[in-house]
Amino acid sequence: MARITFKLPDIGEGIAAAEVTAWHVKAGAVVREDEPLVDVMTDKATVEISAPFTARVIALHATPGETVPVGAELIVFETDQEAAVATTESAVAASPPAPPPPASPARAPALAETAAGPAGVSAPAAPEPVPAPMARRAPGSRPLASPAVRRRAYEAGVPLQFVAGTGPEGRITHADLDRTLAGGETERPASAPQDAVEEVPVIGLRRRIAERMQDTKRRIPHFSYIEEVDVTALEDLRKSLNERHGKARPRLTLLPFLVRALAKALPDFPGLNARYDDAAGLVRQHSALHVGIATQTPAGLVVPVLRHAGALDLWACAAGIAALADAAREGRIARDDLSGSTLTITSLGALGGLATTPVINAPEVAIVGVNKISVRPVYMEGAGGGFVPRKIMNLSSSFDHRVVDGVVAAEFVQRLRHLLEQPATLFVE
CATH class of the missing domain: 4.10.320.10 (E3-binding domain)
Structure with missing residues (x-):
């Protein structure tokens, strides 16, 4: 029997260290080639590292939440497979960087695209334990x-x-x-009094989210502006377009219309389609609209980016949003799709409540939140008058008060309201 020390491989992109987020094995367990060993997270990706050969686990050298450098000892294996030993020794003797073991994007959503190399070791299959x-x-x-x-x-x-x-x-x-x-x-279990306390380590993506949210709220003086919008006509148009095209085109939600409203409004408010570099004392105003789409995944919140959203028609926008959200939830989102947004949209759909106070996706200076649509009685002036049922939705937007004045934010939201309440104006140059 031979003992082999497995080290954290070079997973590319110049990564020098990674955080261990979850073990899939324990000491004494027998693992087969390509079975998952451990999940690690870098600043760029969540990676699931697999076993390079069939062996027994003797010891684990890192705990979840611990950050270890590339080349640090992770696992000690014991195996009697000569091919595995020979291949591993050959890999260790080779010039750095050593070929990494099989690594694939973990099913938890990645912060960016995984840059893992191909498997560098192999071994004959062993009998299944x-x-x-x-x-x-x-x-x-x-x-x-x-x-x-x-x-x-x-x-x-x-x-x-x-x-x-x-x-x-x-x-x-x-x-x-x-x-x-x-x-x-x-x-x-049968119903019984429960007094257990579960301690859940804040590690991996959840820790990244916690650190980012804390830093954003500490540095940015937020203020929120909430306005109700009558989306009756918009909803009628959306329903009509979906019924007309059926499955021949992507299904339209409210978001593509909101993206189009942003694209129409922001040229008059260049300071809102911007990123604030507070260290340099610069606000970089962008002519192109790159919309961040806040997306909830099983592992936490990520924000994939719909690039050049102002150049997309409704259906291309709908398809792009759906593709990004699916990729994020399935853990296969690319690194480049998670950075570079100039303004973010957040929506909880039917759970949207009456109002929210969304947190800005720094270094952006504004975020627009969509709340749920509900039918409310609205008094209509003019001939006939009286109360009529209308579909009303609140927009909850937050702004960076260091660089956005309250009156500018109010004018911007009112412009969005006008565009959404008169959907024909979304398509008039």
């Missing part, structure tokens, strides 16, 4: 599962705490989830 018996978790303990399994469960609406796991330490596998989806037994 006998599956571990089902392990029961202690009440209140956090279920163990890979990002891929968590994403499937999230999309299927299955709480993982009620799924019985057969993997190491009760880890939930795809097969376990398949059994639950097919109507198999779950671990739903």
